Amino acid sequence: AVESSDSEEEDLVSYGSALQPLQDGERIKKPVPLQEQTVKDAKGRYQRFHGAFTGGFSAGYFNTVGTKEGWTPSAFISSRQKRADRTILGPEDFMDEEDLSEFGIAPKDITTTDDFASKAKDRIKEKARQIAGVVAPIPGTTAFDDLIGPSKITVGVELLRKMGWKEGQGIGPRVKRKPCRQKPDPTVKIYGCALPPGLSEGSEDEEDEYQPENVTFAPKDVIPVDLTPKDNVHGLGYKGLDPSQALFGVSGREHLNLFTGGSEETSNLLDDLRHSKGRKLGITGQAFGVGALEEEDDDIYATDTLSKYDTVLKDEEPGDGLYGWTAPKQYKSKKRPERDFKYIGKILDGFSLASKSSAPIKIYPPPSLPRNYRPVHYFQPVIIAGNENCHLQKALEESTGKLESDPAQQSRHALNAAQRREQLGETELKGPAPSILEYLSEKDRERLKEMKQASEQQMKAKIVSQQSPKNRFQPASPAAAAHKWRMPLGGELATAGSSDFKPFAKNPEKQKRYENFVKSLKKGEKDTLERFLDPNMTEWERGREQEEFFRAAMFYRSSNSTLSSRFTRAKYEDDVDKVEVPRDQENDIDDKETAVKMKMFGKLTRDKFEWHPDKLLCKRFNVRDPYPDSSVVGLPKVKRDKYSVFNFLTVPEPTTSVTQATNEKIQESNSLNKPKKPSRWDVSDKEKERKDSISEFISLARSKADVHQQPPVPATEECGTGTSEPLPTLVANEDKNQVEGNGRPPMDLFKAIFVSSSDEKSSSSEEESDEEQQPTTSERESETTKQVDVPDSSSSNVHESLTATTDSGISSLPTSKQELDATEEFGPKLPPAFSSGRFCKHLDRKEKHRKIRERHKTKKERKSKKEKKKKHKKQKNKGKHKNKKPEKDSSSDTTDSSDSLSDMDTTGLSPKELLRR
Amino acid sequence: DGNYCLTCGSDKTLKLWNPHKGTALRTYQGHGYEVLDAAGSFDNSQICSGGADKAVALWDVTTGQVVRKYRGHAGKVNCVQFNEEATVIVSGSIDSTVRCWDCRSRRPDPIQVLDEAKDGISSVKLSAHEILTGSVDGRVRRYDLRMGQLCSDYIGSPITSVCFSKDGQCVLAASLDSTLRLLDKDTGELLGEYTGHRSTTYRLDCVLNEQDTHVGCASEDGHVYFWNLVEGSLALSLPVGQGVVQSLAFHPRLPCLLVATQGQVTLWREDTFQPE
Secondary structure (H helix, E strand, O other): OHHHHHHHOOOOOOOOOOOOOOOOOOOOOOOOOHHHOOOEOOOOOEOOEOOOOOOOEOOOEOOEOOEOOEOOOOOOOOOOOOOOOOOOOOHHHHOOHHHHOOOOOOOOOOOOOOOOOEEHHHHHHHHHHHHHHOOOOOOOOHHHHHHHOOEEOOHHHHHHHHOOOOOOOOOOOOEEOOOOOOOOOOOOOOOOOOOOOOOOHHHHHHHHOOOOOOOEEOOOOOOOOOOOOOOOOOOOOOOOOOHHHHHOOOOHHHHHHHHHHOOOHHHHHHHHHHHHHOOOOOOOOOOOOOOOOOOOOHHHOOOOOHHHHOOOOOOOOOOOOOOOOOOOHHHHHHHHHHHHHHOHHHOOOOOOOOOOOOOOOOOOOOOOOOOOOOOOOOOOOOOOOOOOOHHHHHHHHHHHOOOOOOOOOOOOOOOOHHHHHHHHOOOOOOOOOOOHHHHHHHHHHHHHHHHHHHHHHHHHHOOOOOOHHHHHHOOOOHHHHHHHHHHHHHHHHHHHOOOOOOOOOOOHHHHHHHHHHHHHHHHOOOOHHHHHOOOOOOHHHHHHHHHHHHHHHHHHHHHHHOHHHOOOOOOOOOOOOOOOOOOOOOOOHHHHHHHHHOOOOOOOOEEEEEOEOOHHHHHHOOOOOOOOOOOOOEOOOOOOOOOHHHHHHHOOOHHHHHHHHHHHHHHHHHOOOOOHHHHHHHHHHHHHHHHHHHHHHHHHHHHHHHHHHOOHHHHHHHHHOHHHOOHHHHHHHHHHHHHHHHHOHHHHHHHHHHOOOOOOOOOHHHHHHHHHHHHHHHHHHHHHHHHOOOOOHHHHHHHHHHHHHHHHHHHOOOOHHHHHHHHHHHHHHOHHHHHHHHHHHHHHHHHHHHHHHHOOOOHHHHHHHHHHHHHHHHHHHHHHHHHHOOOOOHHHHHHHHHHHHHHHHHHOHHHHHHHHO | OOOOEEEEOOOOEEEEEEOOOOEEEEEEEOOOOOEEEEEEOOOOOEEEEEEOOOEEEEEEOOOOOEEEEEEOOOOOEEEEEEOOOOOEEEEEEOOOOEEEEEOOOOOOOOOEEEOOOOOOEEEEEEOOOEEEEEEOOOEEEEEEOOOOEEEEEEOOOOEEEEEEOOOOOEEEEEEOOOEEEEEEOOOOOEEEEEEOOOOOOOOOOEEEOOOOOEEEEEOOOOEEEEEEOOOOOEEEEEEOOOOOEEEEEEOOOOOEEEEEEOOEEEEEEOOOOOOO
């Protein structure tokens, strides 16, 4: 603008701002007379000399303190609530608002302070100083300063500016100059005014070349003499390192080059960088230290070259800007072979290029894949049954040494009768539903059927290329599956191996296979299933079945804990018409129902569990935590004994065993003089069980299938007319009874004994009820006879005998089978004995009622009565005794009697107390 | 402690009475639905109640305000009980859980949930270290905190009410087959059986009297039946009203019986009764 104005108005220069032209009719304002010129503050108050802060002006409210009313203390605020809010009064609290305004002593507005204002005057000096220090500077140092620094311009400078002066120009009339100047102009110039000051000098310089001739230029700025006194002890011409230089982060190499020669020529490489920075002033300065902002301290001694100090034995720096430790070494070393050539020119001193390159690392290529290679791994090629690949399968079997008897020549259509029947949906002539698990497995079975059908369709569709899809369907090859399953199963199966668990009871052959499978799995055989599988099954079915077996095994294992809580325990085939009641976690409901019906409360209806109360609950109840170590709250999920076999055997009836144990414990605690019974139950049984487990398993497995095949009616009748029955089934029954009996000895043995009672009660529920009745009856008896002295223990002979049978049956397990057989045989032979036993029970009940009635009577009376009863019983017992166990040793009797006596004593406590009340 | 009587009803309120004088002392409002059960603390300072609004409320007796409300049951709260020190409220609900609520802390969730029952809990009783629950699944469960045991006795028919005997040795359980059974606590044996009343549909209370000599139970025929505990013979049947006798409670120490029927609470006592 100035330039143009200059050109237009020739030499007319106007200074100052023109007055506004007067309007017509407007009077010229009179100047305010001097006496009326008063100082007023913003509120119109006369400012007087008062107060401390603003030099006396306007302290307080109209020269008072505080408010209109004068100084009033602030209302009292309790510091209790507002302790934190209490402010520390600063001087601002005592200031007026004028003080805080722009011209007050404590302005709140943000203004540039002198520290940050650009020293317009000083800059010139500074510039001069810099110029003096620079050997060959590139002009334009002020550009950044103008950009960065705020300007606080003095009035003179402002005036000059308004007159067209630009900073950096000299003052005076403009002159013409030849536009071409040599580049290293030592002076700093700004050419022309059109360009904004922010442009870099280089570009300005470029423009200068094209300046038209008619342009006038301002005179050169006068470089003032540097008058700064030397007030330091540095040497002449010393300048500290320019921190801005360090700030730009020039790399070490650059510094090196800069400083090595001190000349610009060596740093040609990096000149572009420097140009962009637009500054190299002050770089030559020497410093004693390194500023905190500097990245590297290599350039402390500016004349040193880095090579002199390269004392570290390390990889050669590539010199490609990856200098320093930031560059990853691997990267460098990797790139080395190529780099060698690339950076030939930059090899450091002391190094020479290798004459021959190192031998390349030999790389062995991976073997080439066959064409038909599929990148999915199958454990073992599974041969689908089909005529076309039977040869292959044979070969495979031979190679793997499988014991499969039959390659699947016969297709899956060649099913056996049972399977066909099953597929047709016909119901088998089958015995009692032995287990609830069977029903579950039926679901499984249905699933299997579905799978089969689906796969059959698939097979039909892809009979030719039946490789992939079905193989995937099939979970894995049997061996792999076995591996897979054995891991989790491992130990548990070993325990759970021979079970009363019959998931495939519907299909006896399958069940048999399953049992064999489990057995062998227990032994840890690998190809367990193969040999047991149905030879006329296809491979697929076999695999399927195996998986099923595994699942069943797993299932059973888990069912011990989880499933058993939901369903009724697996019943045995002699329990004919059991209702499938969803099982409580506690014991069988139907057992208990019958027990309740018979009013036989006690052991049978009682379940005891370990229960973990919450810690806090214990605390609140002021009770010591019974399980201080356990973190379980509530019922523990799975509770197992140490003894695997025993554990397994008791698993179907965990609760009763527990109850027994607890009861016995209680008895123990109550009466310390009979440790016999618990010991027998706890220890001997376990041991014996463990001993006999294997043989039992075998026999069990052998017999189960047979038993299953038998229709229900024979099963029951078998007991009734037992002698005529073939022995093996009996054995099976007995075995099972044994197995069960370990869980709950008295019941099953009672069952075995009382089964043959030819009363109107033929159903097993009745039997069961009888059994359940038995212990309680015994206890009743014991109660009744509790007053009786020890010697006449014959009073409880019925009970005694019963328990004796059970005890002997269990305690002498090696011979138990025979014995049981014997009893079994004895049973049917002698119905009167059993009826008498039953009668005893009735009697007991009667007795009980009577007892209740008679409770208020004196004990002596009762004694006498019981004596009578005893006699009654004795007779029966004798008969029973004779019939039942002629071969039984008397020792067991005695022990049993003592046991029963112990029972009497212990159980007799509560009624006594009741009576006392 | 025998001086006060709490009633709760379908008018969503609890009422505190002096049964001896027949005066209503206070009414506690705050439940959203019917109040199904209430119990007082040992020091008469607090009341807990459970209602059909699935909440268990803890009341302050004097102010009548709800001190705390415990929500967490999924169903109606059938029964509530304080423990001995009134630090825990145990509530049983038809959601088949028994929940133990902490009165001390401000925990909104129960200390422990006893979810062993397979059906609704109809009755809960507490002793010093035992929680006795009767469930509709026909089981009487006794959680022994000291032993860390759960004893479950199968009764068969839905349990309507359970209670401890005063000596803590026996458990009385009333079930919907119109039978009361006295079970030995330790062994679960049946010590006595008491029949004669009618209890088939309602949740009726059974009690043992103050000296454990008699067993009492409400009946649906408007009578209260009493049996001799030992003999099991029907000792007395009190004709209380026409309808169902819902609840009854014995005085802790004195031969004094409270019977609730059809919106009435009647106090029965001997002629020679002398209030303390």
